Amino acid sequence: MVVQIPRLLAVLDALDSPAAQELRGGLPRCDSTFGLGLAVFLSATAGGARGWLGPDGARALDALDGGALLDELDEALAPRHRRTSDGRAWRVLSVPVMDGPRARGLLCAIADGEGLQTGSAFVLQIHLGQVGAVQLVAAGEGRTLDVTLQTAGGLSSAILADMQESFASSLADAGLKGTLTVGPVAGAWLDFDGRLSADSVV
Structure with missing residues (x-):
């Protein structure tokens, strides 16, 4: 798209x-x-x-x-239906995002429910010019929201601290609890169509 x-x-x-x-x-x-x-x-x-x-x-x-x-x-x-290696079924949609003068693809995936014991999950993936591949995985159950952010490029300690503070503040404002985990994409990238990788444009 x-x-x-x-x-x-x-x-x-x-x-x-x-x-x-x-x-x-x-x-x-x-x-x-x-x-x-x-x-x-x-x-x-x-x-x-x-x-x-x-x-x-x-x-x-x-x-x-x-x-x-x-x-x-x-x-x-049109959304596509994909299954990841862990057995979960996902509804996947590609959305164009303007990143400066050009458009990039943002992959949005929502767990269809099959393969999930409880709660819900969604994934966002994009490849940005200055950051590289980024994958955000969020899983919620009840009043808990856990988010994992994987990046191909490293983030500065100042950015990481600001992200943790903003995340904690947002959860508190919403009356939720949860954790934000940030790390490299190696070994954690969810593949939805057999072609996506940490260095591919989504």
Whole structure:
């Protein structure tokens, strides 16, 4: 899907530049707008590519190729079902994230429930230019939330301390308890499609 998004935006730029700029602004970004952008994108794409683009943009693209590009995007937006080596079943979705001038893929995986004794779990994976591969695994049960963050590149002690403080503060505000564990990706990377690795672009 990451490949299709820049292609679609380039085509839409030629047809309706303001609409293309508006779509770029709605994509998640690796900054303070990430959470809001991700929520907006996931909500908007519940209706597929046409739901994300809106009726005017969809009609403009439909007129070019009969909807072929939109069909490709709808297929890319559709969640996949994968099973990891530990036997858990996951619902996996790839989301484009604007990281500077280019789009990268954020893999979102939610445990389908099968193979989990209790609670729930989700995984986020992305490959960032300055940090490298990043995988976040969160598991919750009752009022407990445990998070493991794996990174290909090292993080400074100041960043680690700030992360631990922010995590503890956020849990306290929500009335939860839990732990944040940070470490290298070696030996811990969850593989969802047989191709992803710590040095691959998700």
